[in-house]
Amino acid sequence: MSVNNINKGVTVVSEEVCQQIMGRSESFTAVENVFAAMAKNTAYNFPVIREAIGHEDALYGFKSGFDRDGMVLGLKSGGYWPGNVKKDLTNHQSTVILFDPDTGKLKSLVGGNYLTAVRTAASSAVSIAHLARKDAKVLGMVGAGHQSTFQLRAAVEQRNFEKIVAWNIDPDKLDNLADICAELSLPFESVTREELGAQADVIITITSAFEPLLNVDWIKPGTHIACMGTDTKGKQEVDANLLKKATVFTDELAQSITIGEAQHAVIQGLIKEADITPIGEVINGTKPGRSSADEITLFDGTGVGLQDLAVASAAADLAEAKGQASYINF
Missing domain, CATH: 3.40.50.720 (NAD(P)-binding Rossmann-like Domain)
Structure with missing residues (x-):
């Protein structure tokens, strides 16, 4: 994390901004790179936690990991709320939380719903590119x-x-x-x-x-x-x-x-x-x-989880570069 970003505070990238800046090409590259890092054992997924919370029939959990090559550390928190469709909300709800690997300091909060969709699509696209x-x-x-x-x-x-x-x-x-x-x-x-x-x-x-x-x-x-x-x-x-x-x-x-x-x-x-x-x-x-x-x-x-972290990190970098990120003090 640069001194400039520390002074600005925690980077926040909304769902709307993610949809505007994170395209298929950027998602493909992020996912392909993190798959390569995983195979070199320089990126690690930590154990997944996923539980029924006993309310609204919801499943809630965490996926987390660390990519040493990309210097990305964090987690995706969220799950599945089947009743959301009746509330005009997406059933799958998630947020990606990124930390500075050098200090452990909170770095970014990134909307995870759209990014979950594009990272999943990028994964199959990577397989087609290399195997079809x-x-x-x-x-x-x-x-x-x-x-x-x-x-x-x-x-x-x-x-x-x-x-x-x-x-x-x-x-x-x-x-x-x-x-x-x-x-x-x-x-x-x-x-x-x-x-x-x-x-x-x-x-x-x-x-x-x-x-x-x-x-x-x-x-x-x-x-x-x-x-x-x-x-x-x-x-x-x-x-x-x-x-x-x-x-x-x-x-x-x-x-x-x-x-x-x-x-x-x-x-x-x-x-x-x-x-x-x-x-x-x-x-x-x-x-x-x-x-x-x-x-x-x-x-x-x-x-x-590393797929989520990779695309969220790319989205945060893009949002900052394009002047579309928000910042909060934490």
């Missing part, structure tokens, strides 16, 4: 919730997709994705899950499912799949046998095998922790990514 076939033409979307629109926009910037196919349990909600495709002049089609697997070269699953939505037999050779919805014990989006058939990558091994998509394949003895590669290893060039055009690759995106 270069000639991928069809993108498949499984799920059409709030997060899916961020996923779609980030994904289409990674390959020259010529068509988007999508499935959702409630087909009417696919209009959100169809509207974005119309805006981007991309053909869009609502399909069955079997048809999606037959057509898509890249698939993003972004649901809250507790049972497999995609069967291993539906996935064609050469597909890249980014499983982005499974972040809790018991959740599942794809057939566990798909992880046995695919080459599996993840953001963090510990979460992948306990709360991520890989938990079911590990429990069933289909794969072991050693079969999963941190994507940071691919980014750093220490482990291979895709090895052939026919190989199925799967990214288990569990979501880690």
Whole structure:
């Protein structure tokens, strides 16, 4: 923290400012860099705390960590309030709190709702950039919730997709994705899950499912799949046998095998922790990514606190540089 910033006080970056200054490119770079640092063991996620608070059916918790390369220390505090939709509020509520690693002094308060969406989308985009076939033409979307629109926009910037196919349990909600495709002049089609697997070269699953939505037999050779919805014990989006058939990558091994998509394949003895590669290893060039055009690759995106800290730190720096940050004495 510079002397100038200490004199100004604690940096505050609102949700509105985050939406104005933090784009997909900045989020992609922040997430890619922190994945690389994690693979070098120069960035560490601390144990996650997540509890039901016994009020409003809310889940509340903390994700925290330290990135020595980026000199970012802090936590994301927040959770899920299912009744917020009736109050015209986002169900997911969070704030990122950053500290000066040199002194422990409070450094920044950053709105975390929008940043959670863009960092999750950046994670799948990083996986597409490093693992999908270069000639991928069809993108498949499984799920059409709030997060899916961020996923779609980030994904289409990674390959020259010529068509988007999508499935959702409630087909009417696919209009959100169809509207974005119309805006981007991309053909869009609502399909069955079997048809999606037959057509898509890249698939993003972004649901809250507790049972497999995609069967291993539906996935064609050469597909890249980014499983982005499974972040809790018991959740599942794809057939566990798909992880046995695919080459599996993840953001963090510990979460992948306990709360991520890989938990079911590990429990069933289909794969072991050693079969999963941190994507940071691919980014750093220490482990291979895709090895052939026919190989199925799967990214288990569990979501880690360091992603939140990375994008929040980038947002705080941008807000200060653009004169859009606020300051408080603390």
